Amino acid sequence: MRPVEKCPTCNDPVIREELPDGSSFPFCGGCGWGADRLEAARAGELETETEGGPPSVAFVVAMWVVTLLVVVAPLVALLVASGTKLLLHYSVAMFCYLVLANTVSPAWDDTNMGLWGTRINNPFSLEDDRNRALANLALFLLPGKAVGEAVTGTYRLIRGS
Numbered sequence: 001m002r003p004v005e006k007c008p009t010c011n012d013p014v015i016r017e018e019l020p021d022g023s024s025f026p027f028c029g030g031c032g033w034g035a036d037r038l039e040a041a042r043a044g045e046l047e048t049e050t051e052g053g054p055p056s057v058a059f060v061v062a063m064w065v066v067t068l069l070v071v072v073a074p075l076v077a078l079l080v081a082s083g084t085k086l087l088l089h090y091s092v093a094m095f096c097y098l099v100l101a102n103t104v105s106p107a108w109d110d111t112n113m114g115l116w117g118t119r120i121n122n123p124f125s126l127e128d129d130r131n132r133a134l135a136n137l138a139l140f141l142l143p144g145k146a147v148g149e150a151v152t153g154t155y156r157l158i159r160g161s
Contacts, residue, residue: 009033054160055153063150070143071098101144108134 005014007028014026017038025041027034071094078090108131115122122128 007031007033054157057157060150060153060157063146063153066143066146067150070147098144098147101141102148104137104141106134106137106141108132108138110135 005016005026006012007014007030010028010031010033012028012030014034015029016024016026018024019041023041025034025038027038075087075090075094078086109127110131112125112127113131113135114120114128119132
């Protein structure tokens with residue numbers, strides 16, 4: 001379940017309309033937020049949303065710093081502590097973690113995280129337990145996603161697209 005996009009004006013759910021060129025534009029059916037931008041896009045007067053060019057060098061450098069902290073620092077600590085005995089196990093575990101982090105994107109309903117809108121357990125609902133577990137999984141996978149962003153960002157920066 002994806003988190004529902006809310007209108008910044010009236011907080012109603014946002015509707016996304018797909019255009020023939022493959023772009024999508026959000027608008028609110030209740031208050032009309034975004035409708036003028038959608039009409040301009042339909043008429044061809046508005047540039048469609050694209051992913052953009054290559055990332056900035058500062059972004060790629062920051063992601064590589066995170067990569068050093070997540071992958072290389074534990075590896076060095078492991079080598080200092082135990083020699084090469086656990087190197088293969090660490091390498092396999094880290095590879096599995098990085099693949100999992102860059103392929104799995106847990107989505108949760110943040111409006112139902114616990115009792116009275118907090119992260120406190122609601123004993124009468126199992127859905128809040130599931131949502132909290134998915135949110136915690138997303139936080140656990142976040143450093144691995146940063147490593148993936150460093151690799152793909154470097155590739156896009158070198159390629160120039």
